[in-house]
Amino acid sequence: SQQGEEDPQALSIQEGENATMNCSYKTSINNLQWYRQNSGRGLVHLILIRSNEREKHSGRLRVTLDTSKKSSSLLITASRAADTASYFCATGEKTSYDKVIFGPGTSLSVIP
Amino acid sequence: DAGVIQSPRHEVTEMGQEVTLRCKPISGHNSLFWYRQTMMRGLELLIYFNNNVPIDDSGMPEDRFSAKMPNASFSTLKIQPSEPRDSAVYFCASSFDQPQHFGDGTRLSIL
Numbered sequence: 001s002q003q004g005e006e007d008p009q010a011l012s013i014q015e016g017e018n019a020t021m022n023c024s025y026k027t028s029i030n031n032l033q034w035y036r037q038n039s040g041r042g043l044v045h046l047i048l049i050r051s052n053e054r055e056k057h058s059g060r061l062r063v064t065l066d067t068s069k070k071s072s073s074l075l076i077t078a079s080r081a082a083d084t085a086s087y088f089c090a091t092g093e094k095t096s097y098d099k100v101i102f103g104p105g106t107s108l109s110v111i112p
Numbered sequence: 113d114a115g116v117i118q119s120p121r122h123e124v125t126e127m128g129q130e131v132t133l134r135c136k137p138i139s140g141h142n143s144l145f146w147y148r149q150t151m152m153r154g155l156e157l158l159i160y161f162n163n164n165v166p167i168d169d170s171g172m173p174e175d176r177f178s179a180k181m182p183n184a185s186f187s188t189l190k191i192q193p194s195e196p197r198d199s200a201v202y203f204c205a206s207s208f209d210q211p212q213h214f215g216d217g218t219r220l221s222i223l
Contacts (some may be wrong), residue, residue, distance in 0.1 A: 007141055031210065033211055035211075037169060038141065040216075041216050041217075042116070042203055042214030042215050042216045042217055043155075043203070043205075043212075043213035043214045044214070045212065046214070047203075048210055048211055088155065092210065098143040098160075098162075098207045098208075098210055098212065099118070099145075099167075099168065100210075100212065101157070102147075102154065102155040102157075103154075104154045105154065105155075
């Protein structure tokens with residue numbers, strides 16, 4: 001069963017613009033993670049935010065978490081053509097070892 | 113660090129044949145996950161192991177699917193007999209705490 005739902009399903013922007021993707025989930029979580037998948041490759045972990053954190057930064061990435069609204073957002077600033085990929089949020093539940101549940105993903109296209 | 117290694121990268125076989133997918137997790141990781149990815153259903157967790165023990169296999173579609181982890185450095189996912197609807201990309205991932213590290217997957221086509 002899917003826990004996270006990303007929005008939008010697809011996003012197309014010009015190089016240099018910012019890209020924002022949102023994730024909503026249903027149940028209590030221990031952490032929320034964002035992954036990237038380039039075509040034909042496996043998923044690559046980008047950033048993890050714990051349930052007691054509200055914002056986290058890593059390079060050009062900024063993630064926010066609002067546990068009261070059960071939502072998260074991923075902001076990629078100054079996008080590059082190399083950022084073209086699918087982005088997935090994954091929620092880690094409080095009781096399940098290292099198990100996470102992935103959403104359906106957002107397909108991002110950055111046009112040079 | 114060699115990362116998670118999956119083999120084969122591509123597999124094309126006929127319906128009814130047995131298929132075995134292999135995974136070598138990252139050394140030191142104690143959790144291993146098998147996923148299936150399709151356009152229609154997205155990324156589905158099939159089964160995961162912790163310290164070589166299957167913890168949750170509720171995502172395994174049916175009895176035709178089985179997974180084993182005989183030791184900390186090797187796991188297999190077997191489909192017998194295979195069907196066209198099993199065509200997908202199968203990923204293996206491993207972790208020690210978080211996050212998960214993915215292999216590049218096996219693209220399986222059942223004709």
